[in-house]
Amino acid sequence: MSSPYLHINGIRKTFGDVVATDHVELEIAEGEFMTFLGPSGSGKSTTLYILAGFQDPTAGDIKLRGKSILQTPSHKRQIGMVFQRYTLFPHLSVGENVAFPLRVRRAPQAEIAAKVKRALSLVRLDGFEDRMPAKMSGGQQQRVALARALVYDPPVLLMDEPLSALDKKLREEIQHEIRRIHQETGVTILYVTHDQEEALRLSDRIAVFNKGKIEQVGTGPQLYASPATHFVADFIGDSAFLGGELAAVASGRASLRFADGTVLADVPMHGTGSAGGKASLMLRPERIELAAGPGAAGASLPVTIEDVTFLGNNSTVSARTGWGDVLSVRLNFGHPMMGQVQRGDALHVRWQPQDAHVFART
Amino acid sequence: MLSFLSQGRRGSGWGMALPALLLLLAFFVIPVAGLLSRSVTEPQPGLQNYETLLGSFTYIRIFLNTFLVSGVVTLITALIAFPVAWALAIMSPRIASVLFAVILLSMWTNLLARTYAWMVLLQQTGLVNKLLMGLGLTSQPLQLTNNLIGVTIGMVYIMLPFMILPLYGVIRKIDPAILQAAALCGATKGQALRRVLLPLAAPGIASGALMVFVMSLGYFVTPSLLGGTSNMMVAELIVQQVQSLVNWGMGGAAAFILLVVTLALYALQLRLFDAEAR
Structure with a gap:
């Protein structure tokens, strides 16, 4: 049996007596759009932070292409991430924000220029290089954040409720963009949300989190038609x-x-x-x-x-x-x-x- | 810390500010103007006081000493204050408030008492020298007082709160998620510091540095107690001219040169950072 692309293997995380996640077990295929769906405090964000390297699990392992990444610090994991809040660097222009991951990798200038242009074009913000983040709408800022996370072709893109600060109409518009970008780039996405509609709209598969555990993993129609637990039945639809x-x-x-x-x-x-x-x-x-x-x-x-x-x-x-x-x-x-x-x-x-x-x- | 002076509601509240403005006029503007006029009228009309000050090596050295000490103090204060402000900004608010109390208490303790304490600590047989020798770092006591080393140590200690507070103000406003984002973008800790944290903290560093530098320029107590007679600073010179020699013209000229430097630095800071904030 070949090893899965990304394997979240029995992750457990405790904060003192509080168990944030317990035996989270998930295999994710390359190019898959996987959503962690659950109420707040269900352990979905903790799992994402462990993937990003912001927290260390109490037990368990995370393997990318068969290799554990837990010993690799955040800045060497090469993982892309879009955050819940706007985390663009406020002192840098849009172009420099997107160029940032390439600059810290000391990429040649010509390569930086070409990749920044391509990334901004991907999120449909061509020509916005010189704009400052503060002069942009929330939706535009999250698109820049997306471009910044994708510019170095990460093997995995993490998204932590990236649309929660936007209003409903804008949210739907950017959901479409995210779907399109997923299809165009084929990047593997792990997406965290508490919004079941968003999860159903975007995902290939959904992992429903409750009280630190995964209740069920499946496609939207599977979860809707045959929920495994009372919680899943209640949460989806x-x-x-x-x-x-x-x-x-x-x-x-x-x-x-x-x-x-x-x-x-x-x-x-x-x-x-x-x-x-x-x-x-x-x-x-x-x-x-x-x-x-x-x-x-x-x-x-x-x-x-x-x-x-x-x-x-x-x-x-x-x-x-x-x-x-x-x-x-x-x-x-x-x-x-x-x-x-x-x-x-x-x-x-x-x-x-x-x-x-x-x-x-x- | 200084930048809040230029913010706030402009154009309103003149009536309420009137008493303070009158006080400033009576006890600052008028005396300064008087001093300035005396610097060009005593002992006789003309710029000879400025010529003496800027023309003799002895006086220029006093100015250079002052700028050197102020610059070094500002630099060391910034280097020490930055990690402290950072720690205060990320630690739990309860522990931070205790640390703030310690910092403020030291600030509120009598300046003379603190400077004398440093004299005791830094003297030949003082705790610092004993510690250095006990650890085998030096074989004989170092000369730490009556020179610019003593002045610098004493002033850094006194100036620290004035750097920590504005730095804490800007660092606290930086979203920690921005640094997480920098890390995931591939930035090492050093790169995140250089490319993200320092630029974002720059306005705080600038206002803290301006505050410390300007206060250091005119500091009297610490240089006169911890410094030597051979390493005079401008404030000591002014006191000497006015008190011992009753030479108001020279004292006024020295004071006015400091004032011009201070205003120039303030203008520079406003230009660099307030324009950006607007």
Whole structure:
């Protein structure tokens, strides 16, 4: 078996009694766009800082092309990085900022000029060489930072929430740029964000971090369609959770009993749990049908309509189950029930068996 | 530290500044103008006081001594203060505030007491010489007082806070992530210092250096206690002329030359750094 391009091998980092990351294990292919997604304090940034060499792991190793890089100081790792805050050198022009990595490597003047021009062209800032960073917008500054990080063709580019300081519209614009640059350069990117939409839009694969551990690694559609844990299901996309108790568990399928005694049988089960344990049923809002009665096939539950909110291209309907849990159902514009459903209606929610998931709760 | 004088809200607050301005006028501008006029009128009208000062080797040496000591003091102060300011800026605020208290306390301690303390420490049988000999670095006591070495040591110590404070001000504003970025760009610690940290700290270095240099130019107590009679500095010369010889003309001329140098340096600093900040 050939060794992976970048191997994050069992990284653990503790600060006193606090465990920042625990046994983070990840293999990244050359040219891959990998995103670390998770809430703040989940260990994603710590993992990135260890890669950058700003922190040393308590245990574990990081290998690039089969060789450990942990003994190499930051300035010799050749890794590129774009930071959350604007970290351009304020006393240097845009051109000199981009030239900086080449100057400290004592590259010949002609090579510097050519590479700076190419890098600025890559981020679509041709001709901005003489501008001072303070005279540029936040989006432009981050593009310069990107050019500076890419100018020496690093084997890996780290990005630590680079768009968090920008407004939504600009963020989307630069997300497009980052995708294009990734495609044009083929550089391996490790991207940290807490924004699931950003992660889904940009990444080849996503590693979902929670409490210092990776909960699941996969492509966006994989994570959305088959989340491995309750946390992933909750973090990626909208979802409705109905709490209950496991009635029976057998070969990846479970029967779930709700508070009013209703039992749903044969639902795909994730994680380990045994009969009598607590569990949640997860449903995606767009997979739930609203109907007058139970269908001939599939699962269903009787509900009472609590509230209907019209949102333009869809309406969100809050439906209360017999035991008091509320789940939201999306009705697309033009749906026969849109405009018909009213508060207090007694209806049924229905779904296909493969669209529901049970997560054991510990 | 000086640059804040030129910032702030211009054009407003004249009324509130009036008492201070009147004080300055009464106790600074008028006396200085008086001194200046005496330098060109006593003992008789003309520039002969300036001719004497700038024409004789004895007096020129006093000026050179003064500039040399001030320059060396400024340089050494900057070299010592920079790492201290850096450490203060990156350490935890609680420990930093304790260190600040120590620095300020030393600043608030009586100047004479501190200078006498250095006399005791630096004398032939003093702690410093004993330590140097005890460590085997010298075989006999060094002459550390009554010369410019003593003056320099004593003044560096007194001037340190005036360099540390403005340096701390600029360094604290530098985002540590900028230095991390420099490291990832491939800069060694030395390159990051030279190409990033020093240029960003330059305004603080300049205002601290100006402060220390200018204060050193006119310093009297430390040179007169730790220095020798053969190595006079300008402030001592002025005191000697005015107090012992009652020669206001010569004293005024020497004072005026210092004032011109000071203003020239201040103008240079404003031109170099305030224009950039605007």
